Amino acid sequence: MRIHADQEKCCGAGSCVLAAPDVFDQRDEDGIVVVLDAEPPAALHDAVREAAAICPAAAISLTG
Amino acid sequence: MTTAERTDAERETGPGARTATPAALAVPAARAGGCPFDPAPEIERARREEPVTRATLWDGSSCWLVTRHEDVRAVLGDPRFSADATRPGFPFLTAGGRELVTSTPTFIRQDDPEHARLRRMLTADFMIKKMEAMRPEVQRIAEELLDRMTDGRDAADLVTEFALPLPSLVICLLLGVPYEDHAFFQERSRILLSLRSAPEEVRASQQELQQYLSRLAESKRHTPDDGIVSRLVARGELDNGDIASMGRLLLIAGHETTANMTALSTLTLLRNPDQLARLREDPSLIKGAVEELLRYLTIVHNGLPRVATEDVSVGGVTVRAGEGVLCTLNSANRDEAVFPGGDALDVGRDARRHVAFGFGVHQCLGQPLARVELQIALETLLRRLPGLRLAVPFEEVPFRHDMGIYGVHALPVAW
Ligand code: HEM
Ligand code: SF4
Numbered sequence: 380m381r382i383h384a385d386q387e388k389c390c391g392a393g394s395c396v397l398a399a400p401d402v403f404d405q406r407d408e409d410g411i412v413v414v415l416d417a418e419p420p421a422a423l424h425d426a427v428r429e430a431a432a433i434c435p436a437a438a439i440s441l442t443g
Numbered sequence: 444m445t446t447a448e449r450t451d452a453e454r455e456t457g458p459g460a461r462t463a464t465p466a467a468l469a470v471p472a473a474r475a476g477g478c479p480f481d482p483a484p485e486i487e488r489a490r491r492e493e494p495v496t497r498a499t500l501w502d503g504s505s506c507w508l509v510t511r512h513e514d515v516r517a518v519l520g521d522p523r524f525s526a527d528a529t530r531p532g533f534p535f536l537t538a539g540g541r542e543l544v545t546s547t548p549t550f551i552r553q554d555d556p557e558h559a560r561l562r563r564m565l566t567a568d569f570m571i572k573k574m575e576a577m578r579p580e581v582q583r584i585a586e587e588l589l590d591r592m593t594d595g596r597d598a599a600d601l602v603t604e605f606a607l608p609l610p611s612l613v614i615c616l617l618l619g620v621p622y623e624d625h626a627f628f629q630e631r632s633r634i635l636l637s638l639r640s641a642p643e644e645v646r647a648s649q650q651e652l653q654q655y656l657s658r659l660a661e662s663k664r665h666t667p668d669d670g671i672v673s674r675l676v677a678r679g680e681l682d683n684g685d686i687a688s689m690g691r692l693l694l695i696a697g698h699e700t701t702a703n704m705t706a707l708s709t710l711t712l713l714r715n716p717d718q719l720a721r722l723r724e725d726p727s728l729i730k731g732a733v734e735e736l737l738r739y740l741t742i743v744h745n746g747l748p749r750v751a752t753e754d755v756s757v758g759g760v761t762v763r764a765g766e767g768v769l770c771t772l773n774s775a776n777r778d779e780a781v782f783p784g785g786d787a788l789d790v791g792r793d794a795r796r797h798v799a800f801g802f803g804v805h806q807c808l809g810q811p812l813a814r815v816e817l818q819i820a821l822e823t824l825l826r827r828l829p830g831l832r833l834a835v836p837f838e839e840v841p842f843r844h845d846m847g848i849y850g851v852h853a854l855p856v857a858w
Contacts, residue, residue, distance in 0.1 A: 390559070390804045391566030393811055398795065410566030433795060435806035437520060 380424055381442045384412045388438040395439060398430035399423060412438060467497040467505055470769060471536060471638065471745045479842045480711060480740065481786065482773040486510060490774045495760040498769060506534035506767030507760070508746065512778035512798065514758040515770040519803035524749040524768060526805055528552045533750045534767030536847070537638050539645035549692040555804060561689065564678065565808060568617070568671050574811035577613070581815055584612050585823040593827070598834045598857040605824070606705035606854070607698065610816055614697030617812075618690060619670020620659065628652060632695045636847045649691075656687035656694070693809070700742065701813050703843065703850025705820045708736045710840065710854055711788060712821075713833055718790045723825055732790035733817045738797035739788045741773035744849040747801055772798050828858040 382402065384395075391410040395403040402423055404413050419427055431439040472483035481487070489496045490510035498508040509518050518524050527533070528544045535541040544552075550561040567573070585605075592604040599605075611629065615622040631648040634640045640648075656672070660683040663673040671693070675686045712719040722732050746769030751762045762768060776797050777785045800807035807813070824831065833840070834855040841852040 388804075390562065390806060390808075391570065392800070392806050392808060393571040394806075396571045405570040405572065406567075407572075408567060409563055410568075410570035411563075429795065435520065435802045436804050 380419065380427065382414050382417050382419070382427060383440045383442070384414050385438045385440070386411050386413075388436045390436045390438075392435065394433045394435065395430035398433060399426035402427055403430060467499045468508060470498045470500060470508065474844065479840075480714075482741075482744070482771070482777060486771055486774045487777065490778065495758040495762075500534060501537060502535075504534070504767075506532075506748075506769055507757070507762055509757060509768055509770045510774040511758060512775040512781045512796075515772065515775040515798055516802045518749060518757055518768055518770050519747065519798075519801060519805070521755065521803070522555065523751060523753045523755050525554050525752050526552055526558070526749055527554050528748070530750050530752070530765075532765040532767050534748045534769055536745050536748070536769075537640075538642045539635075539637075539640045542642040542645050543635075543649055549688045551692060551696075551805060558804065562804075562808060564675065564680075565671070565689070565693075568674075569808050569811055571811045574815045577812070578815060578819065580616070581609075581613060581819045582823070584609055585819050586827075589823065589827050593858065598855065601709060601854040601856045602702065602706050602851065603853070606709070606820070607702040609705065609820055610701035611698040613812070613816060614694060617671055617697070618693060619663065619668050619672045620656075620690070620694060624655070627655070628694055629698070632699055635695060636699060637845060638847060639845050652691050652694070653684070653687050656690040657683045659690070660686040696807075697809055697812070699848050700809075701816045701820075703742050703848050704737065704740065704813070704817055706854045707740050707742065707850045708733075708817070708821060709824060709831075709856070710833070710851060711736065711740060712825075713831070714837070715788050718788050719825075722790050722821075723829075726822055726826070728790055729818050729822050730814075731792070731794070733814060733821065734794040734797060735788065735790050735792050736817075737799035738776045738782065738785075738792075738794040740849070741776045741797075741799045742849040743799070743801070743847075744773045745769075745847060746771045747805075772801065830858045832857055 389412045393405055395412060396405060402416050402419050404415050406413055431441055468485050468489060472485045475484050489508060494511040494514060496508050497505055499505050509515055550558045588605050588608055592599050611625050612622055631652045634644050634648040660672055660676055663676045667673045667677060672686060672690050675681055722728055749768045751764050751766050753764050755762050776799060779785060781796055800810045834857040843850045843852055
């Protein structure tokens with residue numbers, strides 16, 4: 380799995396951070412998403428899929 | 444008649460005929476007498492039988508009502524639906540709501556890129572890390588309010604003593620608004636959010652709040668602090684009027700919503716003793732329980748308004764450019780396709796896909812704060828008052844049927 384987060388689309392309410400705190404964080408200066416681990420281990424895949432599903436701005440895309 | 448058939452029939456007869464559809468559902472629709480926690484029965488029926496349906500508003504104009512979880516997310520996530528209330532066709536729930544359009548809009552009623560530009564000035568202030576760091580402060584406020592509420596008494600109104608002051612104190616602290624002025628802004632908020640307020644009253648309240656916050660912004664130019672208003676002033680990109688508009692949005696959204704969720708959640712738990720017992724037994728359920736209460740209660744209960752800027756197909760129905768849409772979050776949050784058995788409260792449910800905070804780029808900016816406040820308020824209340832109970836018969840609890848944000852006007856409790 381490879382994660383791409385679109386920082387232009389992100390509206391910064393942090394749902395992804397709640398769903399998968401080991402994988403997503405928010406930039407200190409503006410609260411916009413940052414991916415901590417773009418190729419997370421399998422154990423985190425469910426949480427990442429949940430994060431992508433609840434992202435209100437469709438800013439998270441998954442490949443592979 | 445299926446939705447697809449009806450749209451076809453309407454396409455032939457034109458939009459005039461569509462406005463006159465006799466079966467159109469009148470909104471806001473009343474909840475059923477006995478079930479103050481459930482959406483109006485007509486809306487539930489619409490979701491099952493005709494999920495994108497016509498509705499008639501107070502002024503006789505009509506719009507589409509979108510009731511399924513999937514369709515609500517699709518509309519709110521689609522930039523072809525605008526939140527700009529100055530566009531023709533935008534659906535207003537009240538005359539007061541339409542009245543507000545003439546004054547300074549806030550970003551909740553603007554589209555990208557302007558919406559994003561303004562919202563991004565605040566996203567850092569409400570991000571998860573910042574709000575998590577507020578926990579000790581929120582906890583202290585909750586404990587102090589309960590100390591005062593229980594001091595020498597065994598009964599009180601939970602709304603005035605706890606549910607309302609907690610988020611009011613917190614949002615004042617964050618914004619840098621003096622809490623001494625709470626009676627002033629709480630009363631103006633009440634008028635702005637009441638479905639019964641006269642348009643003149645609404646306009647006057649809006650202006651008074653605007654002037655108050657404008658003066659506050661001006662004062663921060665001379666005596667800065669580390670509140671949000673002061674930091675917006677320091678950015679130097681906005682004038683006092685713009686800052687006042689943003690402050691107004693945050694002040695109102697920041698105290699009314701959490702206050703009503705706190706009181707209504709408490710009442711709901713008291714009415715569902717098995718769920719309350721589970722939560723008392725295992726306080727680690729609190730985070731999930733708050734999501735479930737957000738879903739089950741969906742206090743932003745009248746439908747989020749949008750207007751189509753192009754023809755868009757929604758759930759098999761063509762919404763024409765210029766037609767209004769109301770996205771009923773409370774119906775979406777009871778959709779069996781996503782929440783099986785969703786008419787029951789289940790504090791152990793995975794409710795994370797609820798849309799109580801909306802969806803799309805306008806999804807609630809304050810949700811990390813609301814979560815921290817609700818988790819702390821409910822956990823502290825249940826821990827400190829093991830004998831908490833309703834002090835009046837359930838039938839006498841005054842529900843906020845008349846308000847844009849649902850809840851209870853008062854909640855007399857004893858312990
Ligand atoms: C339980 C509590 C809350 C609920 C249920 C709630 C619900 C909502 C909903 C449904 C929207 C979307 C409106 C739309 O799309 O038209 C929204 C937007 C918003 N909320 Fe909340 N809210 C809550 C608490 C808060 C708090 C504590 C704040 C803090 C300041 C806040 C600030 C905002 C702001 C600024 C917006 C506009 C966002 C935008 O347009 O980009 N809310 N809220
Ligand atoms: S959930 Fe989506 S919009 Fe929200 S912070 Fe994460 S990437 Fe951004």
